[in-house]
Structure formats: structure tokens, C-alpha cells
Amino acid sequence: MISRIDLRGDALPEGADLRGLLPRAEFDVEAALEKVRPICEDVHHRGTAALIDYAEKFDGVKLERVRVPAQALSDALAELDPVVRAALEESIRRARLVHREQRRTTHTTQVVPGGTVTEKWVPVDRVGLYAPGGRSVYPSSVIMNVVPAQEAGVPSIALASPPQAAFAGLPHPTILAACALLGIDEVYAAGGAQAVAMFAYGTSGPDGCAPANMVTGPGNIWVAAAKRYFTGRIGIDTEAGPTEIAVLADDTADPVHIAADLISQAEHDPLAAAVLVTDSVALADAVEKELAPQVAASKHRADRIGPALAGRQSAIVLVDGLDEGLRVVNAYGAEHLEIQTADAAAVADRVRNAGAIFVGPWSPVSLGDYCAGSNHVLPTGGCACHSSGLSVQSFLRGIHIVDYTRDALADVAHHVVTLAEAEDLPAHGAAVKARFDGWKVPQR
Secondary structure (H helix, E strand, C coil): CCEEEECCCCCCCCHHHHHCCCCCCCCCHHHHHHHHHHHHHHHHHHCHHHHHHHHHHHHCCCCCCCECCHHHHHHHHHCCCHHHHHHHHHHHHHHHHHHHCCCCCCEEEEEECCEEEEEEEEECCEEEEECCCCCCCCHHHHHHHHHHHHHHCCCEEEEEECCCHHHCCCCCHHHHHHHHHHCCCCEEECCHHHHHHHHHHCCCCCCCCCCCCEEECCCCHHHHHHHHHHECCEEECCCCCCCEEEEEECCCCCHHHHHHHHHHHHCCCCCCEEEEEECCHHHHHHHHHHHHHHHHCCHHHHHHHHHHHHCCCCEEEECCCHHHHHHHHHHHCCCEEEEECCCHHHHHCCCCCCCEEEECCCCCHHHHHHCCCCCCCCCCCCHHHCCCCCCHHHHEEEEEEEEECHHHHHHHHHHHHHHHHHCCCHHHHHHHHCCCCCCCCCCC
């Protein structure tokens, strides 16, 4: 059901050589890019008409309008199961607690008397958020995108989610209810690359969508390819690939927990990655033995779980010890990394590359997906070695404000002129000289 990679015995290679030994899903965004290009340009030229045509082609629904009516949002909230509403409200509450602490404040540094540099943080003007709606429904992704944008102070927020044939061409009602709970009233029934194009270019008409400065949110390969296509025109969070879980465990871990956690991510998609890194053969055997009955009990997701666990992207990786295990998980850079070892907090402190780290047996990835307060929009495909998950910071821009007096500029002017001339940019130096009559480079 799941393969093994044995890295014991020999010294582990470094860098890319080690990464090359580890399992990873095939996710060719570049190939998908050529297929989404004409879709994006069609939306550019035909706007809402193109969105309606693609809804019929890809989603099997004939739309009359793309923007979701306000009444549909309020109806979805009114009809929401009270138990689900309570869970969503608690998820929102906890996410706000965490993301509110991420707010940045303006700070001024006095470099010299009369010379200051102030860094102020300004939210982007408008964002387009994407909530997937293919194999499953993800109201949690609505929360994870909207809350940090709101806490950052973004003044204009729109959200898109694919139209559903089962709901008269509207996005899933739980998606709509989550939007209503969060106060998001600009929602579009649009999915895939065409939704990203709608945000990038904007559409006209009474229900048109104004262009956004940034697009965030997880999606399939077509969403990722569209994000790449528009990079430079709009800001993006990441080109999200298939979801991943890695578990670093020793012989203190419970194989029932680990098997359940691997399966929990495998149920997302046949390309989902589930990786266990351990120095315990006994644990590896026990986890593998435990997978079979747990997968069998998940009959309604067997079409995803089985292929995900058996795919090249999933494996049990055997290592000589904890130090080697840490090298492996740091090389892998998982979207979600669980630490299930003795003294798990200390081990977690040694991890450098992960989207989010879950410490000990009582912090499963599922908690982070919904109610930990953390964000679950995280880097995949090893991008955790250079990128972060979605946060308030994602929606802010730092702007430096330089304010020098005449005397403060005079004090450093000779250095500016010297460096300008060293770079063969004499006009840079002349811009400083012009401010002082009878300029002469001071002797210091």
C-alpha cells in the first residue's frame, strides 16, 4: 500500500542530492501554463461572457450571472446547520486571535540627528480570494484567506469559488455561509484559471469584478498555472501543489495515530503526499499494518486514499537516527510536518523547513486545518525552504519613508558622491551636489 525508502547505513547526501531521494508528486505547472493561457486571454477580451461559457464547459452549469446575489448569501447562512455554524464561528474566533497578533506597526529609526527612516505597513488595496470547490467543499479555506486579509486592513475583498450544478450554479452553500459569517458580500461563481483571470483583468458590466492587486488561495493545477501566468501583473501567495504531510516519529509514537494522520491528508487527492520518516522499523511495520484496516474503513474516499498512499509521492523513509530524520524532513520541506517523538518540542525547535509544525500526539494536522488558530494555506512542493504560509504579512507592503534635514544630508553627502562615482553614475552624485552652493567634497 505504501512504499519504503531505506536511507540507513550510508551517510546521507547533501542538498539537492538528498531531496532527489525523497518522494514527491509530479506537478507540471509549466505544461498546464500553455493550456490556461488562451482561457485567461479569452476572459481578458470577453469578460463575463467567457466566464459563463467556461462554467458550462468545465462545471456543467448554465449561469445567468457570475456574481452571487446577496440574498443567496443570507439564505445560505440562515439554512446552515447550527452545529456547523458554531464550528465555523469558533474557527473564525481562533484564527482572528492568532492573526491579529501578526499586525505590523509603523517604526521610525533615527539614523543620525536630523535623519530618519520610517517603515510603515500598508495593506494592498484589493484582493481576490479563491476557495476550491472540486472534490470537496472548503469553507475552512474561506476563513484562512479572509481572516488575515481583514486583519491586515485590506479595504476591498472579493472571493470566487466554482459554480456547482447541484446548487443551481451557485458555489457550495457552506462556502456562501462562511462568506456571510465573515461579512464578505462580493462573491463570484467562478472557478479554475478563469477565476484568476477575472481577478487579474477585471470584468465590466453591472455585476462586473474590479481588478485585484493580489490573488491568494489554494486550488488545482489550473489555478496554480494561472497564478504563474499573471505573476508580475498581480501578487500571489504561492503556486499551491498537492497537499503533503510528513511525520517524523520514533518508537514512542502511536502507530494508530500516525496511520490516521497519513490517511487524513491522503483523502484530499490521489496526488496527496503522505510521508513517514522514522528510525524505528517496528514503528514502520506497525503503521503499515494499521493503514490497511483504516483505509478499508474510509470507503467513501478509497478512490483518493489508496492511490495517494501507493503513489510515488508517498513513502515510509527509514533513517539511522533522529539527527538523520531531521536532515530528511528539512530537505523535504513539508507543507505539514508532525513531530511525534520523545521531547517533541525540542525536536520541533530544530526544524528549519516546514509550512507548519505540529508538536506531539495531541496536535494533529486536522487541528490546524480547522481550529488551531494557525493558517492552513501553506507552501507545498518543498517551497517551505523559502516561503511562508498565508498570514497578515502576505497582504501588507512595507514602505520606507526617508526624511533628512540639510545638515544631515551635508554630513553624508561626500559618501553619496563617492559611491555614485565608484558606480560610474555621476548624475546621482550631481543630484546631491546641486543642493549645496559652491560644492566641494568635504575633507574627512
